[in-house]
Amino acid sequence: MTVSDCEICGQAAHGNHFGVLSCRACAAFFRRATLNPKKKLNLNCIHGQNLEIHKNGFFSCKKCRMKRCLDKGMDASKFQLDRDMISMAVVPTKTPMIIPQTLATFLGRPSFLIYCNAQDPSSPGPAKNLVDCNYLLDRATEILKNGSWKPFSPEMSSLEKIAVGFENMRILKSSELKYLSHMGKDHTLLFWEQEMLNTAEWLTNFSEFNSLPIKVQVIIMMEVVKSIWQTYGRFEKLAKTAEYRRKKLFTNENLFVVGDEACLDSENTEVDVSWFTNYSYEQVSYFMDCFHNEMFRQIIKEFETLNPTTTELNFMLLQVCLHQAGKKLQGDVAKVTDYLQDVIANQLHDYYLNVRNMPNYSARLTKMMKVNNLMRQDLRRQSEKSKLAMTFDVFSLTFSHPEMMC
Known part of the structure; x- marks a missing residue:
């Protein structure tokens, strides 16, 4: 099992969120910014031209982070109610995880239990x-x-x-x-x-x-x-x-x-x-x-x-x-x-x-x-x-x- 990178911040991804391969942190950010009207983020840019918008997965500007989410194709209409259950998620790990070939893994649903x-x-x-x-x-x-x-x-x-x-x-x-x-x-x-x-x-x-x-x-x-x-x-x-x-x-x-x-x-x-x-x-x-x-x-x-x-x-x-x-x-x-x-x-x-x-x-x-x-x-x-x-x-x-x- 290999780990892919989040398309938003470059850290380890945990699954497909809003149509984009991303980590839970970026998915949670996008969710708060678009799906919860009571908690709308104040998206004012603090950067000028050509400044690094994130470093080691951490963003200093919410507007730049939101722009990157949208540029990569995140779409609130693609919200999945049953997405990213632990058994279905890509699990970040430093060493490859060897899982025996069971019916579950053969069909693409690896389980920990x-x-x-x-x-x-x-x-x-x-x-x-x-x-x-x-x-x-x-x-x-x-x-x-x-x-x-x-x-x-x-x-x-x-x-x-x-x-x-x-x-x-x-x-x-x-x-x-x-x-x-x-x-x-x-x-x-x-x-x-x-x-x-x-x-x-x-x-x-x-x-x-x-x-x-x-x-x-x-x-x-x-x-x-x-x-x-x-x-x-x-x-x-x-x-x-x-x-x-x-x-x-x-x-x-x-x-x-x-x-x-x-x-x-x-x-x-x-x-x-x-x-x-x-x-x-x-x-x-x-x-x-x-x-x-x-x-x-x-x-x-x-x-x-x-x-x-x-x-x-x-x-x-x-x-x-x-x-x-x-x-x-x-x-x-x-x-x-x-x-x-x-x-x-x-x-x-x-x-x-x-x-x-x-x-x-x-x-x-x-x-x-x-x-x-x-x-x-x-x-x-x-x-x-x-x-x-x-x-x-x-x-x-x-x-x-x-x-x-x-």
């Missing part, structure tokens, strides 16, 4: 379909090895960097909100891919990990990613659902975010469970990560009331994820996660004093911890249900790395 209609030889009992996670884990490891590419100011704390990186991820991966009327295997595997890779990219902005030797650093970070990716995805989707409700984009309480710019109505979406169980949806819904959980809905309401800043949200997310990783992995990893929790607690204190000018923030912190405690309770209940489902062999599905799913 490979679903096989064959029994795992190591799994006793009835035949189970296999989800091979090796390629997804390789991709996540590559992201961690490459580290953060963002030009952060050296004065920024890790919490600030993570918050900025989190917001950038949301912007670069934003698109028209897509409503799903059917939820099946392809969407589920796609959302798992998104959550795993988003978690890996998010953690690259944690500077304290960089103090570890590179080999130890990647190993520990990868173990943390494997243990928290579902928690990260669940937390982020809850927060985004609350944000959409607060902005009146969701007027129906049964609408929930389920992936990058994808949502569904829990009462009016057809859910296909045939690919992972021999039971009906009604029979297995109790064991699934569904939206019938009242605590799930309560967390969203608490998020709506709290309305956290990006920094507060990332502190909350880090605290839940690091606590869970330490509890799961124990040993040296637990020591690292305990240390990192102390780091972000001190950095949150500095944020309130120096950025928010809020020396008395105890009431705010109490509300944040209420959400986190509810989140931990919800995760414990979901974990208990998963163990129960495994005990009674509810799901006809096995994983190459089962520790990722528990």
Whole structure:
């Protein structure tokens, strides 16, 4: 698989956007400038004649960047609602990625998660379909090895960097909100891919990990990613659902975010469970990560009331994820996660004093911890249900790395 250059800025492209091979950053710029009338860019040129309009992918003039988009043929009418899913994107990498010839790659749709209609030889009992996670884990490891590419100011704390990186991820991966009327295997595997890779990219902005030797650093970070990716995805989707409700984009309480710019109505979406169980949806819904959980809905309401800043949200997310990783992995990893929790607690204190000018923030912190405690309770209940489902062999599905799913 080769990587092509963005026709706008010359950096690695991620797919075809608005009719032009381009990166997500240029696509997001063009989208903001043309498709969102509430956020029209002020396109005044700051350049004279014959000046370099961009350097190393960074533009100093929005009008010049917009002109280049139009000159290369970007057209707002060519917007694709289902474009640039992770499984379909060209993935930038420093070394060629070797993917075995499966039906998916033969047909031109490479996947990081490979679903096989064959029994795992190591799994006793009835035949189970296999989800091979090796390629997804390789991709996540590559992201961690490459580290953060963002030009952060050296004065920024890790919490600030993570918050900025989190917001950038949301912007670069934003698109028209897509409503799903059917939820099946392809969407589920796609959302798992998104959550795993988003978690890996998010953690690259944690500077304290960089103090570890590179080999130890990647190993520990990868173990943390494997243990928290579902928690990260669940937390982020809850927060985004609350944000959409607060902005009146969701007027129906049964609408929930389920992936990058994808949502569904829990009462009016057809859910296909045939690919992972021999039971009906009604029979297995109790064991699934569904939206019938009242605590799930309560967390969203608490998020709506709290309305956290990006920094507060990332502190909350880090605290839940690091606590869970330490509890799961124990040993040296637990020591690292305990240390990192102390780091972000001190950095949150500095944020309130120096950025928010809020020396008395105890009431705010109490509300944040209420959400986190509810989140931990919800995760414990979901974990208990998963163990129960495994005990009674509810799901006809096995994983190459089962520790990722528990």
